[in-house]
Amino acid sequence: MNETQVNAAAHPYPVYIGENLRHHTSDYLPKDYASILIVSDESVSNYYLSDVMAGLSQENVFSHTIPAGEQSKNINTFYQLHTKAIECGLDRKSLIIALGGGVVGDVTGFTAATYMRGIDFIQMPTTILAHDSSVGGKVAINHEHGKNMIGNFYAPAAVIYDVQTLYTLNAKEIRSGYAELLKEALLADKNLYEDLIAMDLNSLDSQKLIQHLTKGIEIKAGIVEVDEQEAGIRKHLNLGHTLGHALESLLGYGAWTHGELVAIGMLFALKISEDNYSAELPFEEIYTWLRNNGYPLQLPNIDPEMILAKMKNDKKTLNQKIQLVLLRGIGQPTLLEINDEQLLTYISDFQVEMNQRSKEG
Structure with a gap:
């Protein structure tokens, strides 16, 4: 496994890159959390959601699946994720995990940045493209007049990159x-x-x-x-x-x-x-x-x-x-x-x- 440290202004965070990391997700969390919400899309959840949930030792673990594709990076998905977080009882000591590609990472990160004025989130990229969007703290949704027009800078607590999730990419x-x-x-x-x-x-x-x-x-x-x-x-x-x-x-x-x-x-x-x-x-x-x-x-x-x-x-x-x-x-x-x-x-x-x-x- 490779580990890279990103020394962001808000806070430093680690990037773990290796195989089988999803089966041991708890080992890479920076601290204990009251509850965890995993957000994924329909394609990724079929392959890897159960692995990540099994790799978490916490009791209060919830999941939510959004439609796959860039079309999900919109205000409606953003609002639905806030609703799900409220229904699951997430508080300021909770965590949201973005399990997926850049779309999932962006809309989930923007949700974490704004839920209760900001709670921790972790990026678990499942595409090669998301190596770029998962690092750097840009989180956003699209507007019909432009890409990433509504967003923020919000650094993740960690990035957990299991390259085995890339083997199913077309x-x-x-x-x-x-x-x-x-x-x-x-x-x-x-x-x-x-x-x-x-x-x-x-x-x-x-x-x-x-x-x-x-x-x-x-x-x-x-x-x-x-x-x-x-x-x-x-x-x-x-x-x-x-x-x-x-x-x-x-x-x-x-x-x-x-x-x-x-x-x-x-x-x-x-x-x-x-x-x-x-x-x-x-x-x-x-x-x-x-x-x-x-x-x-x-x-x-x-x-x-x-x-x-x-x-x-x-x-x-x-x-x-x-x-x-x-x-x-x-x-x-x-x-x-x-x-x-x-x-x-x-x-x-x-x-x-x-x-x-x-x-x-």
């Missing part, structure tokens, strides 16, 4: 998670980048998976420790997300996976980075890797003006001026403000190029 979910790992590598670690770009995701083994997750979490933790409230360098973690979130909102949450759209967004950012900073960035290498690993790369036919309007909902936008996270090189992220006219040209050109490449195979 290829689409594996691709989604590895897009975020690729993002972290581009931001901060050339060695990790070179390791990832040489990989075939169809031949993933547990040793490599633990190694990659640990490294990705360490990169994320290192950034969050310096800038927990996203006032400065934490914004770099949004590489690929400005376009990705805009497309996610326009296409409907769940139409594509989050990671698939982040991958598209990273290619977009690399194109603009090449235009502004360097012709030496690995756009072609990354495009080839994404294509070979089955990522969808043909862009939907959406009016660039609509994409631009959604991009302006991004949290980095200031005074209606869009700031994109770009790269001067691997490990050299930067922010660049781009005017609307130039950005529309970039979007149109990118759509044409990506769709032409897809036709050519």
